[in-house]
Amino acid sequence: xxxxxxxxxxxxxxxxxxxxxxxxxxxxxxxxxxxxxxxxxxxxxxxxxxxxxxxxxxxxxxxxxxxxxxxxxxxxxxxxxxxxxxxxxxxxxxxxxxxxxxxxxxxxxxxxxxxxxxxxxxxxxxxxxxxxxxxxxxxxxxxxxxxxxxxxxxxxxxxxxxxxxxxxxxxxxxxxxxxxxxxxxxxxxxxxxxxxxxxxxxxxxxxxxxxxxxxxxxxxxxxxxxxxxxxxxxxxxxxxxxxxxxxxxxxxxxxxxxxxxxxxxxxxxxxxxxxxxxxxxxxxxxxxxxxxxxxxxxxxxxxxxxxxxxxxxxxxxxxxxxxxxxxxxxxxxxxxxxxxxxxxxxxxxxxxxxxxxxxxxxxxxxxxxxxxxxxxxxxxxxxxxx
Ligand code: PMP
Ligand code: GLN
Numbered sequence: 001x002x003x004x005x006x007x008x009x010x011x012x013x014x015x016x017x018x019x020x021x022x023x024x025x026x027x028x029x030x031x032x033x034x035x036x037x038x039x040x041x042x043x044x045x046x047x048x049x050x051x052x053x054x055x056x057x058x059x060x061x062x063x064x065x066x067x068x069x070x071x072x073x074x075x076x077x078x079x080x081x082x083x084x085x086x087x088x089x090x091x092x093x094x095x096x097x098x099x100x101x102x103x104x105x106x107x108x109x110x111x112x113x114x115x116x117x118x119x120x121x122x123x124x125x126x127x128x129x130x131x132x133x134x135x136x137x138x139x140x141x142x143x144x145x146x147x148x149x150x151x152x153x154x155x156x157x158x159x160x161x162x163x164x165x166x167x168x169x170x171x172x173x174x175x176x177x178x179x180x181x182x183x184x185x186x187x188x189x190x191x192x193x194x195x196x197x198x199x200x201x202x203x204x205x206x207x208x209x210x211x212x213x214x215x216x217x218x219x220x221x222x223x224x225x226x227x228x229x230x231x232x233x234x235x236x237x238x239x240x241x242x243x244x245x246x247x248x249x250x251x252x253x254x255x256x257x258x259x260x261x262x263x264x265x266x267x268x269x270x271x272x273x274x275x276x277x278x279x280x281x282x283x284x285x286x287x288x289x290x291x292x293x294x295x296x297x298x299x300x301x302x303x304x305x306x307x308x309x310x311x312x313x314x315x316x317x318x319x320x321x322x323x324x325x326x327x328x329x330x331x332x333x334x335x336x337x338x339x340x341x342x343x344x345x346x347x348x349x350x351x352x353x354x355x356x357x358x359x360x361x362x363x364x365x366x367x368x369x370x371x372x373x374x375x376x377x378x379x380x381x382x383x384x385x386x
Contacts (some may be wrong), residue, residue, distance in 0.1 A: 002079040010133055018352035022219050025337060026346035028343050032377050035336075035346040037173065037318060039238040039368040047237060050275035052100070063270040065247070065262050067095025070277035075231075075246055078280060083219035091251040094261055097268045098243035099203045099232035100361040103129045105260045106199045106228035106247060108167055111136035118158055118166040120150075122353030124173050124201065140165070145175055145350045145362045146312045153188045159190070165197040166190070171204040171316025174353050174364040178208060178315040184215045188222040198223060198255075203245070206286045208316040209294045218248065225250055226258065231255070233276050233319070236286050238368075242272050278344065293318055296367045296374060303378030318368040321350060325361040328386040336363055 022035035042048075066072065074087035087093050096102040103126060111117060115133030119127055120141045128138045139158050143150075155166075166187065170179040191198050200217035207213050217227040228324045231246040234240035249257060279285055297314055304311070309322040326333065332349035340346040350362040367374055 010050050011129055014338075016315055016377075017100050017134050018348055020346055022336065022346050025340045028298060028339050029055040029344065030319040031344040031346045032338045032380065034163055034367070034369065034373075034377050035340075035345045037235075037366045037368065038240045039318075040370050040373055041368075043238040044279075047239070047275060047279050050278050051271055054271035054274040056140070059271045059274050063095070063131055063267040065267050066258060067093065067268070067278065068270065071273045071280075073287065074277045074280040075248070079216075079218055079248060079284070079344040082214075083216045083224075084328060085089065085221070085224045087218070087248045088251065092241050092248060092254050094249075094254060094258055095268055095273055096230075096245045096247055097265050098234060098260065099201060099230045099245040100126055100243070101261070101265060101268075102129065102228070102230035102245050102247040103199065103201060105257055106230060106249070107131055107136070107165075107167075107201070108134055109228070109256045110197050110199075111213060112164075114162060116162040117163040118163060119213055120168065122174050122350055123167075123355075123357060124169060124258055128355065135166075137162070138360070142358075143175070145154055145173065147177065147180045147201065148325060150179070150183055150186075152183075152190070158196055159194050159196070163194060166201045167201070168217070169201040171208055173204065174348065174350055175321060176312075176314025176317050178212055179215060182198055184217065184220055184223065188220050189215075191226055192222050196226065198227040198381070199227045200227050201256045202229060204317045205231065205320055206236050206289045207245050207293050209314065210295060212315060214316070216344050226253075228253060234348060236289060237276070237279070242269070243267065243344050244276060246270055254284070254378065269296060280344060293368070295320075296369070296371070297373055300365065300367045300374045300378065303375055304381055307381055307384075318366055320365050321362050322347075322365060323362045324386070330361075330386075331359075332361060332363060339363075339381075339384060343380050343384050345377050 008212050019036040027035035033272040072093040076089045107130040115136045116139045117131050119138045131138050205214045217223045232245040308327045332351050336349040346364050347363040351358050
């Protein structure tokens with residue numbers, strides 16, 4: 001590749017994301033795509049009609065920089081009902097271009113060159129590049145893909161004079177783990193003790209299984225006062241392509257957040273904001289999602305039984321990890337590629353979520369797919385020659 005002498009890469013070690021690569025490989029080999037996380041099914045026709053309604057009624061010009069008021073009000077009400085924390089629509093809620101933008105802007109708002117940010121890995125792929133683009137240094141707390149609990153002493157030992165924030169994600173992509181009330185309380189104590197900000201990625205808040213509940217950073221006052229809570233409608237309404245998300249943060253943090261948001265995108269797609277605002281008025285539209293996905297998780301787990309994988313059932317998200325430790329020594333990237341090419345089933349190698357090479361023998365499968373696809377995927381996995 002030719003670079004002019006003036007171009008110095010800001011991300012010299014970063015290539016194209018694993019999600020893009022595996023989806024492309026799946027397409028090339030006409031494999032079932034259980035790799036990149038997106039639903040195979042469409043969003044509700046009612047929601048589509050609402051978008052149509054707002055496009056036809058002329059809601060087609062710039063939205064206010066912070067988002068249209070009915071959507072900010074609907075998010076405020078919904079968050080208050082689930083967490084007891086009231087975010088003021090005028091000063092504490094910003095609508096963003098997906099959670100990706102919310103995370104990027106939150107990180108940019110608080111990270112200066114030389115600052116350290118605690119990141120739990122496996123980590124979603126956008127966190128670390130955003131920290132590094134700000135000149136920040138990610139400090140990793142490394143967890144097994146099948147981890148049971150967080151060692152908070154180990155977390156505390158990573159905090160230094162330079163630490164400015166801790167970045168968390170619950171329910172967690174890719175492990176499917178869900179943090180407990182105790183975890184969030186401990187995080188609050190640490191954040192208070194060391195005066196840290198928290199960036200809380202809660203995009204899977206409505207996909208949680210076996211009767212457990214999502215503990216939001218917003219529900220703990222000591223955390224809410226220092227947290228940028230990043231959310232998304234992509235997972236909740238089967239609309240990952242709309243890239244509609246939000247950031248909730250106390251007014252002083254939101255003021256700084258918006259200074260960056262306004263020059264990154266200014267505002268986001270107007271008619272879709274109005275449509276989601278109206279759709280959110282009916283809580284049934286998001287409260288049924290957990291049951292819907294739990295049935296899919298169970299179907300997939302049952303269908304792959306007997307192959308020899310070890311699996312800790314996902315507690316949330318639409319991802320199920322399968323460990324092939326007892327089946328093969330093959331490295332996970334090579335296996336994921338081989339399964340796509342030869343056995344027509346695409347997954348994500350979990351090592352892609354780590355900063356250093358790791359030897360975990362784990363693949364991540366997205367079960368946001370039609371039942372027939374999941375059953376067919378399991379059938380293909382049954383045929384694999386290890
Ligand atoms: N965080 C996590 C953990 C995710 O899995 C994703 C996307 N799948 C995002 C953030 C980004 O969300 P969005 O598509 O709304 O930008
Ligand atoms: N969040 C999705 C996943 O984990 C992918 C989003 C993307 O491709 N950037 O698969």
